[in-house]
Amino acid sequence: MEKYSGKSVFSGIAIGKIRIFKKGRQKIKNIKADDPKKEIARFNEAKSKAIDALQELYEKALKEAGEQSAAILQIHQIMLNDVDYTNSVEGIITNQNVTAEFAVAITRDYFFEMFSSMSDEYMKARAADVKDISERVIRILCNDHSKPTDSKVPSIIIADDLSPSETVQLDKDLVLAFVTIHGSSNSHTAILAKTMNIPAITCVNMPLDISLNGRMAVVDGYNGTIYIDPDSTFVKEMQLKQEKELCKRKHLLELKGKDTVTLDGKKIMLYANIENTVNLSSVIDNDANGVGLFRSEFIYLEKNSFPTEEEQFQIYKTAAETLNGKRVVVRTLDIGADKQADYFNLEKEENPAMGLRAIRICLTNQEIFRTQLRALYRASAFGQIAIMYPLITSVDEVLEIKKISKEVKKELDEQKIPYSQNVEEGIMIETPAAALISDKLAKEVDFFSIGTNDLSQYAMAIDRQNSKTDRFYDPHHLAVLRMIKIVVDNAHKNGIRAGICGELGSDLSLTKTFLKIGVDELSVSPSMILPLRDKIRKTDTSKVKFKYDL
Ligand code: PEP
Numbered sequence: 001m002e003k004y005s006g007k008s009v010f011s012g013i014a015i016g017k018i019r020i021f022k023k024g025r026q027k028i029k030n031i032k033a034d035d036p037k038k039e040i041a042r043f044n045e046a047k048s049k050a051i052d053a054l055q056e057l058y059e060k061a062l063k064e065a066g067e068q069s070a071a072i073l074q075i076h077q078i079m080l081n082d083v084d085y086t087n088s089v090e091g092i093i094t095n096q097n098v099t100a101e102f103a104v105a106i107t108r109d110y111f112f113e114m115f116s117s118m119s120d121e122y123m124k125a126r127a128a129d130v131k132d133i134s135e136r137v138i139r140i141l142c143n144d145h146s147k148p149t150d151s152k153v154p155s156i157i158i159a160d161d162l163s164p165s166e167t168v169q170l171d172k173d174l175v176l177a178f179v180t181i182h183g184s185s186n187s188h189t190a191i192l193a194k195t196m197n198i199p200a201i202t203c204v205n206m207p208l209d210i211s212l213n214g215r216m217a218v219v220d221g222y223n224g225t226i227y228i229d230p231d232s233t234f235v236k237e238m239q240l241k242q243e244k245e246l247c248k249r250k251h252l253l254e255l256k257g258k259d260t261v262t263l264d265g266k267k268i269m270l271y272a273n274i275e276n277t278v279n280l281s282s283v284i285d286n287d288a289n290g291v292g293l294f295r296s297e298f299i300y301l302e303k304n305s306f307p308t309e310e311e312q313f314q315i316y317k318t319a320a321e322t323l324n325g326k327r328v329v330v331r332t333l334d335i336g337a338d339k340q341a342d343y344f345n346l347e348k349e350e351n352p353a354m355g356l357r358a359i360r361i362c363l364t365n366q367e368i369f370r371t372q373l374r375a376l377y378r379a380s381a382f383g384q385i386a387i388m389y390p391l392i393t394s395v396d397e398v399l400e401i402k403k404i405s406k407e408v409k410k411e412l413d414e415q416k417i418p419y420s421q422n423v424e425e426g427i428m429i430e431t432p433a434a435a436l437i438s439d440k441l442a443k444e445v446d447f448f449s450i451g452t453n454d455l456s457q458y459a460m461a462i463d464r465q466n467s468k469t470d471r472f473y474d475p476h477h478l479a480v481l482r483m484i485k486i487v488v489d490n491a492h493k494n495g496i497r498a499g500i501c502g503e504l505g506s507d508l509s510l511t512k513t514f515l516k517i518g519v520d521e522l523s524v525s526p527s528m529i530l531p532l533r534d535k536i537r538k539t540d541t542s543k544v545k546f547k548y549d550l
């Protein structure tokens with residue numbers, strides 16, 4: 001039995017035959033061209049054909065895989081129309097006298113390198129998208145009409161990487177698992193695997209050898225491993241594990257529609273963390289109580305210039321309406337540090353995590369902030385929007401924010417633009433300073449949400465982006481847990497609720513501790529909602545003893 005390991009993207013066990021998905025990169029035969037104008041026309045014609053084909057695929061995906069998975073095909077259409085992308089192709093054709101296909105290939109490689117080298121995982125994953133759209137145009141220019149290979153037997157798909165459009169074209173009833181040699185956990189193939197509940201692993205260091213076709217394999221999506229040619233004892237063992245996991249999953253699905261209450265009657269609100277409106281369907285699918293953290297900076301990161309008030313309003317309105325009265329907590333712009341957009345023209349800083357980021361940018365450049373607040377208040381007329389401010393360190397900051405927010409509302413009143421009178425305003429507690437003065441902050445805001453990702457990095461002085469410091473990073477550090485307790489106690493003394501929206505909130509080994517501390521709400525990735533509901537419903541807080549010296 002051969003064994004290869006990678007990163008688990010979606011858990012589950014798959015047992016079946018391998019199907020190698022190999023895409024030959026289109027060989028570009030003609031490089032030099034005499035008539036740049038003709039090549040530009042060929043490029044534009046191929047581009048419109050590609051956009052039409054993507055629209056057809058979008059409609060297919062919408063029916064088969066739902067809006068969340070289909071949305072990427074719309075994004076691809078937008079990317080193909082991107083001015084920078086088009087300018088690059090046309091510039092190369094004109095300046096280098098080359099064919100359209102060659103210019104697209106150079107542009108593909110340039111943008112691929114650019115996205116791949118970004119530190120932000122989300123932006124990194126866009127590299128696969130730019131490759132996907134470029135290869136589609138090249139295939140059209142080279143008259144290649146081939147489609148992904150088809151098979152009639154449900155199989156384990158192994159590929160170098162799968163582009164979103166390739167993934168959508170696969171018949172999902174014939175896919176037992178996805179195994180890719182490249183790809184990231186944020187890639188759309190990964191998102192699709194999660195939506196379709198298909199075990200998936202990426203970054204598997206294995207040969208993409210055609211001779212593997214038809215051989216038996218087991219994919220263990222829990223530990224991110226593929227076993228090739230397993231013996232019958234191992235297959236039986238994995239079949240048992242598969243049955244047990246199916247039972248567990250069935251049990252989790254039965255928790256949909258049920259309350260998240262501990263055995264001793266404490267009701268906990270379970271919210272989802274999202275980055276864009278595409279994620280909304282998984283919030284509903286996983287029966288979250290709403291959205292506890294909408295990282296609004298992704299709206300800015302996906303654009304080449306500041307999103308307008310109207311654009312933002314439409315996005316927040318969609319979120320509010322889709323969740324139909326359930327709470328949607330939108331965190332205002334948290335850009336800077338690891339999240340950069342060129343058009344902000346932020347100066348390079350020695351110490352970006354401690355520099356001009358998040359609320360500091362909003363208070364420095366108030367126009368950006370006011371535009372976002374106007375959009376948020378306007379959207380509040382369409383559902384239950386709450387606003388949350390990141391990276392707070394002082395009461396003065398909160399007072400300044402409240403003054404701006406009041407001015408924005410006054411302006412809307414004067415313009416007779418409707419908004420809800422019940423918009424809650426809360427803050428993230430993600431700096432030790434905020435945690436330690438949470439008694440004072442609690443008097444000024446409607447709720448607290450603890451951002452344990454930043455709180456941990458600032459408490460331990462460990463850069464969350466730097467893997468070299470992993471050895472010194474203790475996710476359960478007593479300092480962080482003690483701060484959480486301080487924050488929750490101060491919130492309750494002042495009659496407000498406190499939740500956790502950082503990654504620690506989904507650490508099931510800490511759930512009992514958080515419940516004992518008295519955390520009121522947890523906001524986690526949508527797929528963790530049901531496992532947490534299960535854990536909470538089995539906990540009796542009166543019987544929990546602190547494992548930690550809090
Ligand atoms: C956090 O810091 O814990 C948090 C939720 O915010 P982000 O991860 O977006 O910085």
Ligand code: MG
Nearest residue numbers: 430451453454
């Ligand atoms: Mg944070």
